[in-house]
Amino acid sequence: MDTGHMVWAVMATALVLFMTPGLAFFYGGLVKAKSVISMMMMSIGSIGLIGVLWILFGDSMSRVANPGDFAGNPFGDFALVAADNERLLQSAFAASFAIITVALISGAIADRAKFGAWMVFAGLYAVLVYFPVSAWVWGGGWIQHLGESLGLPDVIDYAGGLVVEINSGAAALALALVLGKRVNFGKGVHQPHNVPLTLIGFGILWFGWFGFNAGAAAFGDMSTIGVIFMNTFASSAAGILGWIVIEKFKDGKATSVGAASGAVAGLVAITPSCANLTPGWSLLLGAIAGIISAYAIELKFKLGFDDSLDVVGLHLVAGLVGTLYLGFFATGTGLFTGGDLGQLAVQLIAALAVLVYSFFAALIIGFTVDKFIGFRIHSDDELAGIDTVVHGELGYALEAD
Numbered sequence: 001m002d003t004g005h006m007v008w009a010v011m012a013t014a015l016v017l018f019m020t021p022g023l024a025f026f027y028g029g030l031v032k033a034k035s036v037i038s039m040m041m042m043s044i045g046s047i048g049l050i051g052v053l054w055i056l057f058g059d060s061m062s063r064v065a066n067p068g069d070f071a072g073n074p075f076g077d078f079a080l081v082a083a084d085n086e087r088l089l090q091s092a093f094a095a096s097f098a099i100i101t102v103a104l105i106s107g108a109i110a111d112r113a114k115f116g117a118w119m120v121f122a123g124l125y126a127v128l129v130y131f132p133v134s135a136w137v138w139g140g141g142w143i144q145h146l147g148e149s150l151g152l153p154d155v156i157d158y159a160g161g162l163v164v165e166i167n168s169g170a171a172a173l174a175l176a177l178v179l180g181k182r183v184n185f186g187k188g189v190h191q192p193h194n195v196p197l198t199l200i201g202f203g204i205l206w207f208g209w210f211g212f213n214a215g216a217a218a219f220g221d222m223s224t225i226g227v228i229f230m231n232t233f234a235s236s237a238a239g240i241l242g243w244i245v246i247e248k249f250k251d252g253k254a255t256s257v258g259a260a261s262g263a264v265a266g267l268v269a270i271t272p273s274c275a276n277l278t279p280g281w282s283l284l285l286g287a288i289a290g291i292i293s294a295y296a297i298e299l300k301f302k303l304g305f306d307d308s309l310d311v312v313g314l315h316l317v318a319g320l321v322g323t324l325y326l327g328f329f330a331t332g333t334g335l336f337t338g339g340d341l342g343q344l345a346v347q348l349i350a351a352l353a354v355l356v357y358s359f360f361a362a363l364i365i366g367f368t369v370d371k372f373i374g375f376r377i378h379s380d381d382e383l384a385g386i387d388t389v390v391h392g393e394l395g396y397a398l399e400a401d
Helices: 003-030 033-061 085-109 115-137 146-150 161-179 195-219 222-251 256-270 279-296 299-303 311-329 342-373 379-384 386-391
Strands: none
Touching (some): 003 033, 003 195, 033 115, 085 161, 085 311, 115 161, 146 342, 161 342, 195 256, 222 256, 256 279, 299 311, 311 342, 379 386
């Protein structure tokens, strides 16, 4: 790796690591004022726990010797003692993805989860779900070799539509079912307590996403970095328009939180496809993702599950849209861009496999944690304020005159 590649790799890793504190701000502004510390701590706790687990054995588990292996040997390079300078940098970049994937799930259980139980779940989920799925898709596993084994194009997941978005979204749905609904759950009942805080978080996420999508180019082909960067920008911008148009149509007003959510939907959708679309197709993808996600967040009220901060509607739904969209418009292999149905077939198989595995594994882990230590705080504590009960802190301590 030359100096230029290494500098960009360092910067991209820092950008992606910065995204998790950004997520904490984004989520923190969306919850009640008396839950903001709890919400942000689940992201901060993920940084510490998943970062340590990754260095100890997560990196080793995320690389397999044979495509049929479930996961790599956790003691293959325990604590990265054998890694050289470039390998350590690549591992740090990959660790940032593991951290934010786990942190994303926490948005589904805002306002009602015990911090200790969350940390136990996060560790088990990382070991049993994230590390193996990362190995399947990026570490030489069966999904990475699916196209070859079927005589079809390779599965495309450049920056994590499968590994990050569908994986976290499916787990979020499972965990929302485990914890049940918040007290007084209903449409319009729970409003963001600090919209500017959410918009600050969105700005950090958007900034970091350029490292998220374009960072891997430092370890491979830098000739694609221009199209990756432009596609990331195009999809997020179009996502804003797609969402606020639907919001105006449905509710009569376009909101700032809606605009930020639309941009995130566009970013999620472009994540798997950022290196394999032209900018025009990226604009269309972002608009579609914004529109579909704006409708998808209403599903929790119709189906009766409490996904507090719409992890399912944004990350699972937009992740599926972006992953399957490649089957139609991936450069050279999409159905309408020179290929046939082969790309769609492998994308669909991979997406369903990750969705089903992550959902049921997270459901089992969540119910197990709930059974043995209890996952949800008492309803009285939820009403009184989870921050003071769980963390002994207030997000906003105002002194009396």
